Amino acid sequence: MNNKHIMIYGAYGYTGELIAREAVARGYHPVLAGRNAQKLQLLADELNLPAVVIPLDAQETLEQSLLNIDLVIHCAGPFSATAEPMMRACINAQTHYQDITGEIAVFEAAYSLGDRARTAGIVLCPGTGFDVIPTDCLAAALHAAMPSATHLVLGFDSDSSLSPGTAKTAIEGLGIGSAVRRNGRIQVTRHGQVTRQIDFGRGAKFSVAIPWGDIATAFHSTGIGNIEVYIPMPPGRARKLQYLNTFRWLLRNNRVQNWLKAKVNKSLRGPSDTYRAKHKTWVWGEVRNDRRGERRVGRLVTANGYDVTVSGALAVMEFLVDYAGDGGYFTPSALCGAGLVEKLPGSSALDITSG
Incomplete structure (x- = not known):
């Protein structure tokens, strides 16, 4: 040892x-x-x-x-x-x-x-x-397959529930907004603003861009200047997410943040071993060079995120x-x-x- x-x-x-x-x-x-x-x-x-x-x-x-x-x-x-x-x-x-x-x-x-x-x-x-090994490795593999790529899109599909720590991180993001990378720079976007249909491996689903870590890491791994990351989301839930944009100023308030995090402490304990074993994750990615009309798609399946x-x-x-x-x-x-x-x-x- x-x-x-x-x-x-x-x-x-x-x-x-x-x-x-x-x-x-x-x-x-x-x-x-x-x-x-x-x-x-x-x-x-x-x-x-x-x-x-x-x-x-x-x-x-x-x-x-x-x-x-x-x-x-x-x-x-x-x-x-x-x-x-x-x-x-x-x-x-x-x-x-x-x-x-x-x-x-x-x-x-x-x-x-x-x-x-x-x-x-x-x-x-x-x-x-899980943040960010699967998506980062997929991004690197896609870039190796198309070194000339100018656009990278990543995403994942999972039914897994959240741990308290993950939920609290999500709460912190409510007052900030989502994010994408455009021409090498990170841009904050409105919640639910950027959407598309994606087949992560279980059929095409309406999906919403999220401020996942690859907006930063995939740029450093690949040098690709245009990056988006998606998760599937029912359109009705996406509309509710868009509604939160009106209250982002309030959701940044420390008292509101602390109140929401206290509710997490009372209600979440993290998924059990049995639950995690039943819920794997489908990871998807795409690289494109629109000028050349080239595209590659990558997929893998992983164990539960935790x-x-x-x-x-x-x-x-x-x-x-x-x-x-x-x-x-x-x-x-x-x-x-x-x-x-x-x-x-x-x-x-x-x-x-x-x-």
């Missing part, structure tokens, strides 16, 4: 706990860390692992805690608030960083810190879960514990190759065909 020192920060959250349990099942002995001493110690005692309570707003303490750590798997949301302090601490402590975020702003922050990470000789690789996050995060971890390459910012496909997703349990092969 590799003797590198691994820390899972936010280990008592829904997904962090899944990752911690699977890491132990694989024979690893990570340090569990987080901000809630009671929740942290309960899990650490059960798994017979060391635990350390570390606040993210005490930078010097955080950096000292990382000095003997080779790699952090950061699982504590909301990543909009937690990721950058941890990334900066990892750079200063020369500790590799990965997380399970899907937030565009976090990916862009990591990219902006890439030069510092390169100088420190460490890797920053956010998005090592199971992909567990296996994906640990696959990247296992890649990094023996890593001897350059430091800097990386997307999952840039770090581990487009074939990463095909190695995960429950994933099909990437299938690229002519349009």
Whole structure:
């Protein structure tokens, strides 16, 4: 077993706990860390692992805690608030960083810190879960099939329910809007504004563009300047989503945000093992060069998104514990190759065909 020192920060959250349990099942002995001493110690005692309570707003303490750590798997949301302090601490402590975020702003922050990470000789690789391994790998494979592509469209179809952390991230986005990338620049769009029909693998469905992480990451993986990401949505629900545009100013209010997140805490616990096993995900992508009239379509099927996050995060971890390459910012496909997703349990092969 590799003797590198691994820390899972936010280990008592829904997904962090899944990752911690699977890491132990694989024979690893990570340090569990987080901000809630009671929740942290309960899990650490059960798994017979060391635990350390570390606040993210005490930078010097955080950096000292990382000095003997080779790699952090950061699982504590909301990543909009937690990721950058941890990334900066990892750079200063020369500790590799990965997380399970899907937030565009976090990916862009990591990219902006890439030069510092390169100088420190460490890797920053956010998005090592379902956000964004499957779509990022598909994007890279599609770009390899059509290097001249000027447009990239991605999407996924799943019936899975949400964990509390994912629901809270979605709530934060309500007051911002959706997003696409146009001519290399990220553009905020109105909720439900960009739509199209897509066959993700279960028949054509009305679909709505969402502010998925690939709006940032796929650009860094492929260099393609026009990117959209979709999920299927009933037209009636899409109309309700469009209605929210009128109240985006209100949905940004801290009191409203806190009220909505409190409701999530009371009502969501995350899907069970049995539920996750029954709900896989269909991932779809398209690249085009309209000037040449060329098009390629890619598809794959993966396990449930949360199971992909567990296996994906640990696959990247296992890649990094023996890593001897350059430091800097990386997307999952840039770090581990487009074939990463095909190695995960429950994933099909990437299938690229002519349009």
